[in-house]
Amino acid sequence: MAENSSLVRSTPAAMAARLKRRYAAETRFRLAGITAIALALGFLATLIFTIFSNGLTAFVQTSVKVEVAFDPEVLGIGNDRSPDALAGANYGQVIKESLYKQFPTVEGRSERRELVGLVSSGADITLRKMLAANPALIGTTQSVWLIAGDDIDMAMKGHISRTPGADGNRLTDRQLGWIGDLERQGAIRKGFNTTLFTTGDSREPELAGLWGAVVGSFFSLSITLIVCFPLGVATAVYLEEFAPKNKWTDIIEVNINNLAAVPSVVFGLLGLAIFLNFFGMPRSAPLVGGLVLALISLPTIIIAGRAALKAVPPSIREAALGLGASKQQMVTDHVLPLAMPGILTGTILGMAHALGETAPLLMIGMVAFIVDIPASPMDPAAVLPVQVYLWADSPERAFVERTSAAIMVLLFFLGMMNLAAILLRKKFERRW
Amino acid sequence: MTAQTAAASLADRRLAKVSSRDVNVFYGEKHALKHVDLDIRANEVTALIGPSGCGKSTYLRCINRMNDLIENCQVTGSLSLDGDDVYDKKVDVVQLRARVGMVFQKPNPFPKSIYDNVAYGPRIHGMARDQAELDEVVMSSLERAGLLAEVKDRLEEPGTGLSGGQQQRLCIARAIAVSPEVILMDEPCSALDPIATAKVEELIDELRENFTIVIVTHSMQQAARVSQRTAFFHLGELVEVGDTEQIFTNPQHPLTQGYITGRFG
Ligand SMILES: Nc1ncnc2c1ncn2[C@@H]1O[C@H](COP(=O)(O)OP(=O)(O)O)[C@@H](O)[C@H]1O
Ligand SMILES: [Mg+2]
Numbered sequence A: 001m002a003e004n005s006s007l008v009r010s011t012p013a014a015m016a017a018r019l020k021r022r023y024a025a026e027t028r029f030r031l032a033g034i035t036a037i038a039l040a041l042g043f044l045a046t047l048i049f050t051i052f053s054n055g056l057t058a059f060v061q062t063s064v065k066v067e068v069a070f071d072p073e074v075l076g077i078g079n080d081r082s083p084d085a086l087a088g089a090n091y092g093q094v095i096k097e098s099l100y101k102q103f104p105t106v107e108g109r110s111e112r113r114e115l116v117g118l119v120s121s122g123a124d125i126t127l128r129k130m131l132a133a134n135p136a137l138i139g140t141t142q143s144v145w146l147i148a149g150d151d152i153d154m155a156m157k158g159h160i161s162r163t164p165g166a167d168g169n170r171l172t173d174r175q176l177g178w179i180g181d182l183e184r185q186g187a188i189r190k191g192f193n194t195t196l197f198t199t200g201d202s203r204e205p206e207l208a209g210l211w212g213a214v215v216g217s218f219f220s221l222s223i224t225l226i227v228c229f230p231l232g233v234a235t236a237v238y239l240e241e242f243a244p245k246n247k248w249t250d251i252i253e254v255n256i257n258n259l260a261a262v263p264s265v266v267f268g269l270l271g272l273a274i275f276l277n278f279f280g281m282p283r284s285a286p287l288v289g290g291l292v293l294a295l296i297s298l299p300t301i302i303i304a305g306r307a308a309l310k311a312v313p314p315s316i317r318e319a320a321l322g323l324g325a326s327k328q329q330m331v332t333d334h335v336l337p338l339a340m341p342g343i344l345t346g347t348i349l350g351m352a353h354a355l356g357e358t359a360p361l362l363m364i365g366m367v368a369f370i371v372d373i374p375a376s377p378m379d380p381a382a383v384l385p386v387q388v389y390l391w392a393d394s395p396e397r398a399f400v401e402r403t404s405a406a407i408m409v410l411l412f413f414l415g416m417m418n419l420a421a422i423l424l425r426k427k428f429e430r431r432w
Numbered sequence B: 001m002t003a004q005t006a007a008a009s010l011a012d013r014r015l016a017k018v019s020s021r022d023v024n025v026f027y028g029e030k031h032a033l034k035h036v037d038l039d040i041r042a043n044e045v046t047a048l049i050g051p052s053g054c055g056k057s058t059y060l061r062c063i064n065r066m067n068d069l070i071e072n073c074q075v076t077g078s079l080s081l082d083g084d085d086v087y088d089k090k091v092d093v094v095q096l097r098a099r100v101g102m103v104f105q106k107p108n109p110f111p112k113s114i115y116d117n118v119a120y121g122p123r124i125h126g127m128a129r130d131q132a133e134l135d136e137v138v139m140s141s142l143e144r145a146g147l148l149a150e151v152k153d154r155l156e157e158p159g160t161g162l163s164g165g166q167q168q169r170l171c172i173a174r175a176i177a178v179s180p181e182v183i184l185m186d187e188p189c190s191a192l193d194p195i196a197t198a199k200v201e202e203l204i205d206e207l208r209e210n211f212t213i214v215i216v217t218h219s220m221q222q223a224a225r226v227s228q229r230t231a232f233f234h235l236g237e238l239v240e241v242g243d244t245e246q247i248f249t250n251p252q253h254p255l256t257q258g259y260i261t262g263r264f265g
Helices: A002-008 A012-059 A083-087 A091-102 A109-116 A124-133 A150-156 A173-185 A194-198 A211-242 A247-259 A264-278 A286-310 A314-322 A327-356 A359-363 A384-392 A397-427 B003-015 B056-063 B093-099 B114-124 B131-144 B164-176 B194-207 B220-226 B244-249 B254-260
Strands: A060-069 A141-147 A188-192 B016-027 B030-041 B045-049 B073-081 B100-103 B182-186 B212-216 B229-234 B237-243
Touching: A012 A060, A012 A397, A060 A091, A060 A150, A060 A173, A060 A194, A083 A124, A091 A109, A091 A124, A109 A173, A124 A141, A150 A173, A150 A188, A150 A397, A173 A188, A211 A247, A211 A286, A211 A327, A211 A384, A211 A397, A247 A286, A264 A286, A264 A359, A286 A327, A286 A359, A314 A327, A314 B100, A314 B164, A327 A384, A327 A397, A327 B114, A359 A384, A384 A397, B016 B056, B016 B212, B030 B056, B030 B212, B030 B229, B045 B056, B045 B220, B056 B073, B056 B182, B056 B212, B093 B100, B100 B164, B114 B131, B114 B164, B131 B164, B164 B182, B164 B194, B194 B212, B194 B220, B212 B220, B220 B244, B229 B244, B229 B254, B237 B244, B237 B254, B244 B254
Parallel strands: B030 B237, B045 B212, B045 B229, B100 B182, B182 B212
Antiparallel strands: A060 A141, A060 A188, B016 B030, B016 B073, B229 B237
C-alpha cells in the first residue's frame, strides 16, 4: 500500500525538484525566443543604419561657385543667337577659361586638367539651360554654382580623406589645396541634390538620377496592375463562387498555390520566351516588365482574392439568394463589394512584391544603361531595384552612397504601399 | 387508406398553397427527410416543430429550393406551389424565390443602408418604375413590418447598426417588399430577447392576412401562440400534423405527446 501511494503521489521534495526543472526549461525557452528576436532586430538595425549612414549624404550635392564669362568667341557662336547655335555652343571651354581666370596661378597642362576636374564634366548643361532661358546673358559675367566633380563631392562629404597623400586618395594635393581656397572664399557649398530626383542614369555619379527608374517602375507596375487586377479578381470570383468543386478545380487550385512558390527568375525566362521571342515585344520595356511582374503577382492576388471572398459570411449570400437574386447579382451586389477591401489589400501587397522584383527583369533585358526618362511603357527603362543593382555594381565611390539612396527610395515606396494596405484593412475591418 | 380519407386528402391538396407528397431529401448518403406529405394552407401560419436535426429546416428550404445551393443535396417527390411543381425543370428559381420569401435564424441585413436593404428586392425584380414608386414600396414594407416609426429618420444609416430585434424586422420588411405569397421563417426569434420576440410574433400574426407563413420554431409556446396549424417532425419523418389547438391539447401520436409534454426534445 505504501509503495503504491508513492507511485501515485510524489513526495514534496520530488515535486519541488520537478517544478524547478520545469521553470528552468521555461526560462530557457523564453531566453531562446528573446535571443532570436534580439538577433533579428540587431540585423535589421544594422541594415538600416548602414543604408542610412551610407545613403543620407546622397541627398545633398556639392557645387562650386564659378565666375562664368559668357564670351561669344569662347562659346564659338560669333554673332549667331539662334537656339540651334546656343544649343551647340562650346560651354565646356567657357567653364575652363573661367576657372583658369579664377585661379591665375595654375599653369601647365596636367595642372589645368586637375583644375577643370573640380567641376563635373556635365556642368555645361547648367550653362546651356541658362542661355536658352535668357540669351541676353551672352557677353556678361555671372556667378554660377556648378555641380562639383564626384571626387570633390566625396571629399566634401568626408567619404574620402582630405589629408594630402592619404591612402587611396583620388584627389591630388593641389586639388585639396584648391578646395581649401574655395571654402575660405565661400565658393563651395552643399545643397539639396535635385539631380537625383529629376534625371535618369549617368556614367557620372554626380549626374546620375533615379527619376528614370521611378518612372520605369511606375509604368511597369501600372501594366502589372491593369493586367493582374481584373484577371486575378475574375479568376478568384469564378473559382470561389461559380466553379463546380471537382477534380479539375482541385488541380487548378493546387497549381495556383504552387505557382505562387515558383522562383521569380523562372517567370523571367517565361517572359523572355513568350513576350520577347514569340511576340517580339521591345526589350527592356516596362510593358514587358509589367507583364512578367503580372505573371508573378497573379497567384498572390488570386489567393488573396479567394480568401477575401471566402471571408464574406454565408448569411449575406443566403439573404441575397433568398430574395431571388441570381448568383451573379449576389456576387456583384454583395459579395464582391464586401470582399473588395481584402482583395485590394492583397493586390497592394502583390504590387509591393512586384516593385521589389529584380531577377526576372534582368532576364528580359531591363538591365540596360538607360539615360533617357521613358515617355511610355514601350520605351526602354530601368526600374528601381535594377537601378540599385546597376549602381551597386559601379566602381565609383560616389555610387556607393547613391546605391544606398536608391534603396532608401525603394524602401520608402514599399513602406507607403504597405501602409496603404494596413490602413485599408483597418478601415474596412469586419462590418457585419 | 379508406375512400373517405383519400377524398379528404384530395380536397386538402386543392386548398393548399404548398403541397408536398412523398418528399425525400438526401444529403449525400444521409436520408434527412423521409416521405413527407404535408399541405400548407393559404393565409395561415403553419408551425414546424420537432427536436433538433429532425429536418424542419431541410423541409423549409425545399419550398424555395435553397437546398439547390448545397452540393450533393438531392430532393425527390413532388412539391407544388399553387399546383405548379416547384422542382419542374422549367421553373426559374429566381422567380420562385420572389414568390416564396425567407427569413433566417440569425438576422442578416446587408451591410447597407436601411433603405437599400428593403429596396434591394424590388430593384432586382424591377418592381418599381421610378424612385417615387420604390420609396412607396420601401415605406409600406417598413410600415407593415412595424419598423417604420423606429427608423423613418435614419433610413440612410446602415441596417447592421439596428438592434437584433429591429434587424430581424428589417429582414422581414425586406422579404415582404418583394410581395411574396409565402414567407418561410427559420427560427426567426431564436437570436432575439423576449420583448423583440413578442414584437415579431405580433407581426407574424398581422402578416397572416396577406401571406402564407411557414415558421420553424423551437419554442412550443411560440408555435401555440402564432400558428393555426402545427406539424411535428421526428428523425426526418412527419409524425403528425393538425390544427395547433388539437396538436397541443390532444396529440394523436405518442411521439408528439412525448415532445410537447417535454419528455424529450
Ligand atoms: N448541408 C448539410 N449537409 C449534410 N447534412 C445536413 C446538411 N444540413 C442538414 N443536414 C442533416 O440533415 C438533418 C436535418 O437537418 P435540419 O433540417 O437542419 O434539422 P432541424 O432544422 O430540424 O434542426 C440533420 O441530421 C443534419 O445533420
Ligand atoms: Mg434548423
